[in-house]
Amino acid sequence: MTRGFYVGRFQPYHKGHHNVIDEISDSLNELVIGIGSADKSHTRRNPFTAGERYVMISRAVEELDITTHIVPIEDIDRNAIWVSHVQSLCPPFDIAISNNPLVIQLFQDTDIEVREGPIFDRSRYQGTRIRELMIQQEKWEHLVPDPTVEAIHEVGGVTRLRQVVESDDFNGQRE
Numbered sequence: 001m002t003r004g005f006y007v008g009r010f011q012p013y014h015k016g017h018h019n020v021i022d023e024i025s026d027s028l029n030e031l032v033i034g035i036g037s038a039d040k041s042h043t044r045r046n047p048f049t050a051g052e053r054y055v056m057i058s059r060a061v062e063e064l065d066i067t068t069h070i071v072p073i074e075d076i077d078r079n080a081i082w083v084s085h086v087q088s089l090c091p092p093f094d095i096a097i098s099n100n101p102l103v104i105q106l107f108q109d110t111d112i113e114v115r116e117g118p119i120f121d122r123s124r125y126q127g128t129r130i131r132e133l134m135i136q137q138e139k140w141e142h143l144v145p146d147p148t149v150e151a152i153h154e155v156g157g158v159t160r161l162r163q164v165v166e167s168d169d170f171n172g173q174r175e
């Protein structure tokens with residue numbers, strides 16, 4: 001029985017993440033999906049709440065052939081104890097999968113095995129690019145799983161992101 005751990009901010013959850021999870025699932029029995037920066041929302045970089053991201057992910061992974069546990073994880077000030085923080089919130093896991101150099105380093109400093117994950121068509125699937133398409137009122141829906149599109153529309157996510165950006169621009173102009 002091997003349980004893996006995969007963390008991301010998922011702002012939003014897109015087909016790149018979905019394909020990575022599908023691929024790494026082949027070598028795992030169960031997967032813990034950590035929703036990183038769970039305390040962040042309503043900003044240009046992090047428009048969606050942890051609960052909204054939970055819905056986006058949980059609906060999308062239903063079609064995958066693996067048992068998943070989705071855990072929101074707030075950021076903390078001290079990197080040195082972040083892995084312990086993650087472990088205190090998640091079901092026990094045997095291996096972490098990440099492409100983030102800081103995350104890899106923090107796990108390497110512990111006795112938990114960490115592996116680099118696959119990268120799936122990075123030029124197409126990037127959270128930053130998808131958020132920019134939303135802001136520019138261009139098509140983004142084909143880049144995320146259908147259940148995620150639905151979850152974003154349910155909370156008026158695109159309108160919120162544009163309002164956040166307008167508000168940032170307004171505050172920037174006043175300073």
Ligand code: NAP
Nearest residue numbers: 007008009036037075076078079082099100119126127128
């Ligand atoms: P992230 O900030 O979500 O992503 C960093 C970059 O890596 C993004 O451009 C992301 O793309 C990209 N990426 C994600 N998965 C990828 C993949 N499979 N292949 C290629 N690129 C990929 O960071 P993360 O590593 O995904 O998530 C780490 C989470 O842990 C963050 O929420 C971070 O704040 C948290 N953390 C917290 C602490 C602390 O609190 N002290 C310490 C370490 C980490 P997309 O935008 O397309 O996803």
